[in-house]
Amino acid sequence: MPITPFRRRVDAVLLDTHRKATAARSGEAVDKWEALRTLAAARTEYGLSDRDLSVLQALVSFHPSAILGGGAGDPVVFPSNRTLCERLNGMACSTMRRHLGKLVSAGVILRRDSPNGKRYARRFGAEKIAFGFDLSPLQNRLPEFRDASARLAAEAEALERLRQTVSLMRRDAAELAAYGPTVRPAPLWAELAALAADAAKLLRRKPETTFLRALERRLATALARAAALLDPSRTEETSTSAAPDEQHIEPQDKIQIDPQPRPVDPPREDAGTGFAGNPKKPEANPRTAPPAPPIVSLGDVLAASPGMETYCRDPIRDWHDLVRASEAIRPMLGIPQATWNTARSVIGEIGAAICIAAILKRFASIRSHGAYLARLCVNASKGELCLEQMVISLLPDGKRAGSQL
Numbered sequence: 001m002p003i004t005p006f007r008r009r010v011d012a013v014l015l016d017t018h019r020k021a022t023a024a025r026s027g028e029a030v031d032k033w034e035a036l037r038t039l040a041a042a043r044t045e046y047g048l049s050d051r052d053l054s055v056l057q058a059l060v061s062f063h064p065s066a067i068l069g070g071g072a073g074d075p076v077v078f079p080s081n082r083t084l085c086e087r088l089n090g091m092a093c094s095t096m097r098r099h100l101g102k103l104v105s106a107g108v109i110l111r112r113d114s115p116n117g118k119r120y121a122r123r124f125g126a127e128k129i130a131f132g133f134d135l136s137p138l139q140n141r142l143p144e145f146r147d148a149s150a151r152l153a154a155e156a157e158a159l160e161r162l163r164q165t166v167s168l169m170r171r172d173a174a175e176l177a178a179y180g181p182t183v184r185p186a187p188l189w190a191e192l193a194a195l196a197a198d199a200a201k202l203l204r205r206k207p208e209t210t211f212l213r214a215l216e217r218r219l220a221t222a223l224a225r226a227a228a229l230l231d232p233s234r235t236e237e238t239s240t241s242a243a244p245d246e247q248h249i250e251p252q253d254k255i256q257i258d259p260q261p262r263p264v265d266p267p268r269e270d271a272g273t274g275f276a277g278n279p280k281k282p283e284a285n286p287r288t289a290p291p292a293p294p295i296v297s298l299g300d301v302l303a304a305s306p307g308m309e310t311y312c313r314d315p316i317r318d319w320h321d322l323v324r325a326s327e328a329i330r331p332m333l334g335i336p337q338a339t340w341n342t343a344r345s346v347i348g349e350i351g352a353a354i355c356i357a358a359i360l361k362r363f364a365s366i367r368s369h370g371a372y373l374a375r376l377c378v379n380a381s382k383g384e385l386c387l388e389q390m391v392i393s394l395l396p397d398g399k400r401a402g403s404q405l
Contacts, residue, residue, distance in 0.1 A: 042148035055099040078119035078132030110134035169219040170199040304394035305357035326353035
């Protein structure tokens with residue numbers, strides 16, 4: 001490794017920085033404190049620390065004028081190590097020399113060595129020759145420092161905006177993770193809560209732009225899924241086809257709910273089967289008429305799907321309460337209004353409410369709740385739907401709760 005006569009290393013990086021510092025000659029006079037502030041804003045671009053700039057500030061303070069350049073010759077300062085350390089509030093000489101070496105390597109200052117390695121100034125008539133530290137790079141490279149400072153400021157502003165965006169998205173994710181299960185239970189809410197917790201941990205540190213961009217994409221995808229789950233009607237499209245969930249069917253036989261609940265007499269073999277006081281038999285053609293109402297009690301329905309009462313302010317005491325609870329749960333399950341109207345027409349209000357209870361019980365295993373209810377309507381129109389068997393299959397161990405209403 002080549003060295004100078006004063007035992008300083010000479011490498012390609014040092015030669016390159018000296019070349020840049022001496023090549024950019026500028027005749028414009030600049031304020032030395034403005035140049036120092038501009039370099040301080042762009043110090044990370046040149047690998048400098050705040051301690052390095054403290055040493056540079058002490059060096060600049062030895063220059064008698066506030067202006068660098070302007071035809072006054074090379075701005076060279078020549079304080080001794082002891083004097084410089086005193087101005088640095090007693091910094092160790094070895095530490096001071098290390099910071100000076102970083103300033104020279106960055107091309108912020110230049111060394112002007114004398115023949116004997118001392119720092120001094122000599123005047124020969126009108127000419128003055130000084131040996132020490134040349135501050136002319138602060139004057140010559142000031143436009144470069146300004147560009148670097150503006151670029152770093154723009155990057156910092158963009159990073160702060162991105163950080164704020166991710167923080168707001170994290171807050172929305174946490175709120176939706178707490179609100180979603182109360183409206184529409186789904187595994188997505190646990191994933192959203194975990195993602196919000198990971199985002200909070202990452203934001204406590206100072207992540208780079210790359211990590212924040214990746215986190216922003218993950219949060220945006222998760223929030224879009226949550227919005228689609230809470231409001232599935234935005235993604236639904238209707239058509240003019242004869243799909244069973246889009247056509248209103250007016251059946252010949254409906255299940256009516258009396259204004260006041262009353263006990264139901266046991267069914268007779270010659271009177272057909274039913275509940276809520278409807279002994280009417282179905283039509284002879286099972287393909288055009290809905291099936292006969294099953295023999296099922298309200299207690300059986302609530303025992304098969306206990307989650308129904310979770311969404312009611314008051315306990316479900318009669319079939320009216322069950323229908324009202326089903327109408328409130330229906331949008332949470334993502335079932336379109338047209339499908340619900342079809343189910344009420346084909347199966348009846350109470351039958352449709354029983355179907356909602358069954359769908360709620362099997363929430364996790366049904367991929368599309370609206371399509372499932374539409375299929376039940378198709379089966380009912382063909383006479384292939386047995387609500388009684390549906391409820392019994394959902395009861396624990398198939399044990400019925402007994403008749404309540």
